[in-house]
Amino acid sequence: MPLSEQQILNMKKKRETILEAATSLFATEGYEATTIKKISEAANVSFGSVFTYFKDKEELFYTAVVEPLKELSDRILDFNPDPMDPVAELEKMIAVHIKLFAGINQYLTLVVQVVGQHQRYADIFEKLDTFHDEFLEKVSILIQNGQKKGLLIQQEPLPVATLYTSLLIGIRLNNTDTLYSNMLDHYVPAALQLFGPKNK
Template sequence: MPLSEEQIQNMQRKRRQILIAAATLFAEYGYEGTPVKKIAEAAGVSFGSVFTYFDNKETLFHSAVTEPLKEFEKLVEEIDPEAEDVLAELETMVSKHIRIYASMNEFLNLVTRVLTHYRKFPDTFKELDEFHERLRERVMELVVSGQNKGVLYEQDPGNVATVYTSLLMGMRLSLIDEPESSMWERLVPHVMQIFGPKH
């Protein structure tokens, strides 16, 4: 009657496959634009099986967006607001973020869909917004520290953080057909300007 360890692992793998296929297709074709049938095919699973793993299409969408988000939590934690050399810490952060935003085209497309459709996916939007707020908070702390240490010009740190995170999302949209990561790298010093470094 109970499932064996192997069966449980198989089911977990299946669930992951469905999520991956869903994320890819939702990112490419949008929520209404991707039939569950297609997700099932891409995941190598029968149509019916999708509904044994997820109550309905909406739940699947929510999970496909929010579960990968956990992977990105370390992006927030890696920022050290207590860093001695604030400018170096900022440059490391920007460089890392740029590289990730450049490479996560698919997932960020998905995020964009939720943002532009936030009335339709309020719960999903809320989780994204909370993540964004945590990131913004950390950046803000680092900016405050830099201003106190005198290595950054005085500006409203909240606004600086807002402009920074906005710029990351905006670059993802503007360079949407620009997979060339080197183009992105070249923008790092320009992004740094936002923080008002004293030269």
């Protein structure tokens, strides 16, 4: 009576297919304009099947935003807040972030949607906000350590960190075409300036 492993695997794949189709549509057309019918067609799945894997449309959107967050946050927070060379660490961190953010354009569109209307997506927003606070905190510590070592100019760390995350999410809104990978190399040193490196 229980499902075979093969079947469970197929279902996992199917769930993933639906989720990917939904994410893509949510990003390009928005939550309300994305219909279950469209999702099912994009995923090559019957209409009813969508409801087999997701309770309702809301859960589908929730999953599309929250589920990738775990892995993403690990990658985003993957830097040393107390390194030997804070400026070099900053540079490495910025390069990672900008490249990472460039590759998850679609996902970021969802994030922008949630943040832009955080009252409407209150529970999702809370998850994002919690991570954001963690992110800010860790960047602030790195800034502080750079300042202690005399390698960064004295500034309030938190506003600088906040501007940095603003900049990261803002890049997404500024670069709608795909040809912005060309500019990535220029972005890193420019973004570094935000932190006020002293060596010139």
